[in-house]
Amino acid sequence: AQKITQTQPGMFVQEKEAVTLDCTYDTSDPSYGLFWYKQPSSGEMIFLIYQGSYDQQNATEGRYSLNFQKARKSANLVISASQLGDSAMYFCAMRERIKAGANSKLTFGKGITLSVRP
Amino acid sequence: GAGVSQSPSNKVTEKGKDVELRCDPISGHTALYWYRQSLGQGLEFLIYFQGNSAPDKSGLPSDRFSAERTGGSVSTLTIQRTQQEDSAVYLCASSGGTGGGGYNEQFFGPGTRLTVL
Numbered sequence: 001a002q003k004i005t006q007t008q009p010g011m012f013v014q015e016k017e018a019v020t021l022d023c024t025y026d027t028s029d030p031s032y033g034l035f036w037y038k039q040p041s042s043g044e045m046i047f048l049i050y051q052g053s054y055d056q057q058n059a060t061e062g063r064y065s066l067n068f069q070k071a072r073k074s075a076n077l078v079i080s081a082s083q084l085g086d087s088a089m090y091f092c093a094m095r096e097r098i099k100a101g102a103n104s105k106l107t108f109g110k111g112i113t114l115s116v117r118p
Numbered sequence: 119g120a121g122v123s124q125s126p127s128n129k130v131t132e133k134g135k136d137v138e139l140r141c142d143p144i145s146g147h148t149a150l151y152w153y154r155q156s157l158g159q160g161l162e163f164l165i166y167f168q169g170n171s172a173p174d175k176s177g178l179p180s181d182r183f184s185a186e187r188t189g190g191s192v193s194t195l196t197i198q199r200t201q202q203e204d205s206a207v208y209l210c211a212s213s214g215g216t217g218g219g220g221y222n223e224q225f226f227g228p229g230t231r232l233t234v235l
Binding site: 004006035037043044045047050091093095104105106107108109110111 | 151153159160161162163166174177207209211222223224225226228229
């Protein structure tokens with residue numbers, strides 16, 4: 001089974017509107033972290049937001065917020081007030097086996113293309 | 119400070135040749151990762167180094183792929199006898215610290231675009 005699933009086709013949003021990008025995940029590890037990255041056409045990977053499995057509150061970073069529904073294993077990214085510069089690929093990723101003193105790999109979804117229309 | 123750097127930025131090679139890709143992580147970062155991104159796809163984990171521990175090689179697709187990290191800093195990913203399916207962007211990332219929690223953000227380099235003819 002895929003660990004991270006992003007199944008939306010290319011998404012379109014009107015400038016200044018909000019958009020939700022879906023992500024579901026699969027893990028049996030009780031301690032994990034979820035990340036969203038943005039990859040514009042230039043190819044760089046830009047970290048947007050992080051949610052830990054034990055975090056009580058949904059993460060927010062400026063115009064980005066993460067709608068974390070643990071029981072449903074979903075971690076959707078919400079972008080408010082979309083801007084033209086938000087047009088990019090968006091990747092959801094998960095890090096498992098989080099414990100003190102450990103780093104570990106990220107498992108990525110296939111990504112979603114977002115296009116913001118003026 | 120300087121971010122993660124990778125060289126070369128582009129590499130075109132002929133099938134069957136060996137290639138070496140280099141990654142300079144952010145100074146002081148203990149963890150270094152290699153990922154591969156094929157056209158229009160997500161990132162695929164290849165290998166991960168953490169300090170002096172044995173690397174996690176679980177993502178290497180075949181024994182033609184190897185990587186080393188010298189002195190806990192610079193890393194080289196080597197692909198021997200390249201095949202056309204090896205064509206992809208190879209991304210390196212590093213993260214800092216050895217402690218606490220899940221928020222060890224990975225900082226990515228610009229990648230090396232490998233084309234095997």
